[in-house]
Amino acid sequence: MLELAILGLLKEQDLHGYELKKRLTETLGSFSSVSFGSLYPALNRLERAGGVAATEAGDEPAVAVPVPMTGSLDGELAAYRATRRPTRRAGRSRKVYRITPRGDALFAELLAADNAAGDDERLFHLRLAFARFLPPDERVGLLERRRAQLVERLARSRANRKSARDRDAYAQSLAERDTELTERDISWLDRLLAAERTPKGKAKSR
Amino acid sequence: MLELAILGLLKEQDLHGYELKKRLTETLGSFSSVSFGSLYPALNRLERAGGVAATEAGDEPAVAVPVPMTGSLDGELAAYRATRRPTRRAGRSRKVYRITPRGDALFAELLAADNAAGDDERLFHLRLAFARFLPPDERVGLLERRRAQLVERLARSRANRKSARDRDAYAQSLAERDTELTERDISWLDRLLAAERTPKGKAKSR
DNA sequence: GCGCCGATATATCGGAGCGATATATCGGCT
DNA sequence: AGCCGATATATCGCTCCGATATATCGGCGC
Structure with a gap:
């Protein structure tokens, strides 16, 4: 389930775990806020399966201007800090994940799978969120x-x-x-x- | 979570696992139908903790006339079968569970616990279902x-x-x-x- | 009568997700 | 200088689930 969500988000943009989590909670709805205890293991599973590739980012951002995606709080705050000073990002170094062709195929498979049994609400909402790929x-x-x-x-x-x-x-x-x-x-x-x-x-x- | 539900149902009436599951799916709402893979382990946990006591029922029913609780399908069907013939129950022998004083205390504790963090919908619904004990x-x-x-x-x-x-x-x-x-x-x-x-x-x- | 199907019932296994916690690193505040 | 808080990755133990295994009986066809 998480795999589908992760791959779907990575299809739009390369992301590191922490950022991925934020977007995940948006995508899955206001509830069900995806724990790190599921996210990182899921990323590792995907990496082992060859669905994603991780690049250890030094301290320069992987993308010059990370796509804001929304004109939301994060973006504005980042912009504010950027005007104050060209600060280098705080905290521990990131691992930026990128989707592979294998991952693309896996995504399509997970998205299309017609789970006849089981009325899992979250899974349906997730599929609907990515319905544009169908x-x-x-x-x-x-x-x-x-x-x-x-x-x-x-x-x-x-x-x-x-x-x-x-x-x-x-x-x-x-x-x-x-x-x-x-x-x-x-x-x-x-x-x-x-x-x-x-x-x-x-x-x-x- | 399951512990709370089990104890709450056993407060009303002694029940065996299979029957417990049916009532559980009612209590928890139309979705989220409690799997045996959680029910039986939960019963074992409760038994180890001394919250419930199991009695291996032979083939006579533990209660002469099991309380129907609702005038629902189950009851009517059982009555129908009973008129046809005084059939002895089919299938494997049951383990009937009964709540203990320790279980009563545990139930009260689980029901009252104010989980400030975590907005678990199911847990709230469960507590509300047993709100009459509060x-x-x-x-x-x-x-x-x-x-x-x-x-x-x-x-x-x-x-x-x-x-x-x-x-x-x-x-x-x-x-x-x-x-x-x-x-x-x-x-x-x-x-x-x-x-x-x-x-x-x-x-x-x- | 005999075999097999289906209902009743208990039980276990592997895996997924979660909450708590540990660890690391940096900026900024006092 | 020292510490706090934000950023970030990672792991542990637990609960729950779905699938599957196992056992036992009644009833049905033949």
């Missing part, structure tokens, strides 16, 4: 598979909600929330599917 | 702590949503969903808090 028909497939899973889940959720009626108020509230969330997620997917089928050519790809 | 003021505390976490998360989520504007449509949609879900969860908690503060004495406790 051909349009596979995008629809991804969304429809997810929709089917949610419909199944909704049935279980409604059954559970019914049977929760003779439990206490907390169980009921929990079950109601569950049902509503699933319903909303389904209509969210329906909106995405509708957008997918009326192309309009406005999609901003990279 | 004194009213601690219930409010639990809800308010969760609310604070969600407010923090909402801030991150909104920031991320803003910075997602110059990424593709999928990232934007993902970020919007994130924000909306968090907002809805906060108002859900507000409703629970309001209900908590206007007691009305209607709460159905056990």
